Amino acid sequence: MFPIIDLFAGPGGLNEGFSSVKDEAGNYAFKTLASFEMDSFACQTLRLRATYRELLRIGGDLQPYFEYISGAKTWPETLKGDFKEAYMAAKQHVYRVELGEENRPKVDEHIELQLGPEDTRGDWALIGGPPCQAYSLAGRSRRTGDENFAFDHKHFLYREYLHILGKFKPTIFVMENVKGLLSSKNGDQSMFQTILADLKRLPSGVSYEIRSLVVDAEPNDIAPNDFIIRSEDYGVPQKRHRVILLGVRSDVVHLIPRQVLNKADGPVTVRAALRGMPAVQAETSYRKPKIAQDWSAVQTAALRDIRSVESPSKLEPLKPGAKAVESYVDWISETELNEPIQHNPRAHMVSDLVRYRVMAELAQRLGKSPKYTDLPPSLHPEHRNIGKVGTPFTDRFRVQVWDTPATTVVSHISKDGHYYIHPDPRQARSFTVREAARLQSFPDNYFFEGPRTQQFHQVGNAVPPLLSKQIGELVAQMLGTLDIHKKDSEVTA
Template identity: 50%
Template sequence: MIPIVDLFAGPGGLNEGFSSIGEDEGQPVFRTVASFEMNKYAHGTLLLRTAYRIMKRAAGVPSSYYRYVQGMLSWPEFAADPTVADALAQAREEVHLVELGEANRSSVDATIRNALAGSLEGMDDDWVLIGGPPCQAYSLAGRSRRKHDEEFENDHKHFLYKEYLHIIEKFRPTVFVMENVKGLLSSTNKGSQTFDLILRDLSEPSPGVNYEIRSLVVDEPVGQLNPKDFVIRAEDYGIPQKRHRVILLGIRADALDRTSRVFLEPKSAVTVNDAIGDLPRIRSTISPAAEDSPLAWSILKHEVTAILGLGDISEGAALKPTPMTAGGPFHRGYRIPAVRTPYQKWILDPRLGGVTLHHSRSHMSEDIKRYGYLAAQAAISGRALKLGDLPDELQPKHKNIGKATTPFVDRFRVQLADQPSSTVVSHISKDGHYYIHPDASQMRSLTVREAARLQTFPDNYFFTGSRTQQYHQVGNAVPPLLAAQIAAKVAETLRVNLAPSGQKAEQSIGAAPKRLSYSTPALVGFVAS
């Protein structure tokens, strides 16, 4: 197996994708030997998933894992299982809670050196470095928030890629895969284009050490590539999300003659409906909790019905009754479809017996009504509405509303059912305004599991920490299914002979998926009692 070192690992999106290649056939191509993450909650998620993978590759995942994610076992009870205890011990040797930076370079270097020494027969053997530096300093949203911050240009996040660069310089991986936000292409620091600086550094991390930086999506000579040629549009590759990210594939110069140039193949579109339309329907809950009840929620629904002018209950509405449960950490009201789309084959696990982390967050009453109204109107118009599309009675009571200078006019956004979603980002942990569920009858924002599905995390992937922390991890991750396609191409680059059955990422989304559907128009769910 080809060793992997994962920097800025987050909850493990890239890791999951690389680990999946050949795994189901018992012939994994890659093995992660060291992962580094500074957030303790993401580290906890990555540790648990690493233990899961260790168990899967050995005797199989024990039932205690499923009882734990179902909430039937506490962590001490779960960790006491001898199989789990052994896997966790191995995982702790691989997954490291550490902040990458100059202060910790010597210890991180020692960890990587020991991990590679135990995994390579010789230091000339192939290994791969993956990861992406934190992106807040490059993102358009981050730059907007700190537009007048004099310290912004000195933010250490601008330079965390140098920790990635240091590992390349020090250990010289055969291949590296570096991911970052599209905003990197327009970011500047002290008058220089950040992307040009990074590309120059990665091409020659030190005298005599050179890398060819390739695109995975544009078939042009390397010297003729433009910055935008490194952008991967996730929705073009079977990901149910319009996520555009810079992905750099670096090949060490002395390995070029034994590598192949490879490119991702476009896949059939996967929509929001395809990703989450089969999950149990649940209602939002009202904040504050003292005001929440099925009756109070139903009253809100009827208020929106009146604003929409739907009138009496229709015959069709009875087919879609109002959901009265808000879900929960584990929801048993879910059955895996008998006929599964290629996307679902990647996501689903029959052993789960339900769905985890499908619990609606609480919203203020006025926001719930806005969600319901906008989702209903979006189903009719087929477009994402803006703040100005709300009727007067649903407009936020802010002084600047209705003015030409009103900021954030798209602060409420419905995820259209028949399209890939907008980009899932960490801000989903703050509120759900930008992630309104397309089914108007549910009047809510997306759950953690729904966000995870849009990010293509398998349903048996469990996120640790509070719900806010879970959202944050999901939003910061690389979609594992996209990572798997990249990993398959890295294997092909290194001329690894993959059996056809081992190319799970390539096959799992190759065919056009069957379309799921909410009742159209989605208004009918509103008027069911």
């Protein structure tokens, strides 16, 4: 088993994919030695998932796990026997800490302990991505003109990643970030170029060849855009585009051939992703309305108004990839659960329920999400900006349509559901945590700890596990090739 260390681990999406990779003999290819994360709910999620994996590994009783995640048993009732033992073992590998210069000694010490003395270490991989808020396009537009931006320590958290590369010299690393990193600037300097330049002058002189996982080209011929991975091309039912760098330590580069991910045979659509999810209705939350409205009458009138709407150029639905859908279903399915977990919709104001209903109806007619301005005026809220051309509010509501992959699930999904309206008008609601998790390709037995907003936050932050599994498979092959070379050279010597 190749050890991995996961930085800024979030709820463990990246880790989940790597952890599921098996070698030809059916043994797990990776073992997570340490996950570092500062958020306490994400750490709980990581510990629970690591416990599940530990139980799988030792062939322990999984029943308590399923009882806990389906709500049949409380935590104290669960923490017993095999489960408790597995939990205690798993807990050692999840480290709650704020990565940063101040905590480097603690973090280094923990890694040292987990990896063992330098001369006994074999090949291992560092995975993870420095957090994205400072780089993300949305984050940046809110920070325009903010002089403190350049000094925001969050902007430089990638240095923690580089510090570990320099000090512990993993054989391979996988670094994930938002696409906005490519265009992000600090003053006149491109953040992406700064990171690449810093990668070339790591402490201790160690260096890496940076490869793309999707474009097979010599390092000098790789353009920044070649690092963008479009998740929907790899069987994930979501248009999530991320920058992912693969680093191979220079001393072994000649032994590890370049490899890229294989594209899926077609998309996995929202329809395929939500198959089998029971229809559920949202409760109404109450906020004293500014103007008293008979929402039922507004809805009836609005549905009548849009009856004649037809898209002039209704697109043919995309043809899903048969193999991709099969692999996806296989990956997420869990037969031990009688019903989906974490599938209770959040409550919405009655006015939003009506908007969702009408927008979902419109989406069905148009074959795409309507713009907010397509709604009958009776459904426009009181925001004065809404409806004016160019205001961001016009895009604040979005229906996720059935026959295409979803748009990116981001952590903002924890704030409101306007951007993730269910395509079924009869359900008139936003996605549940489980539906968002499906779009992110989390297996159905993956449980997110914490209150619902925190669960959404974790889901939106993650690397889709089904994508990371494919990356993990490549990394396992690369490390495996290296192993064979090393064994051969031992024999020759």
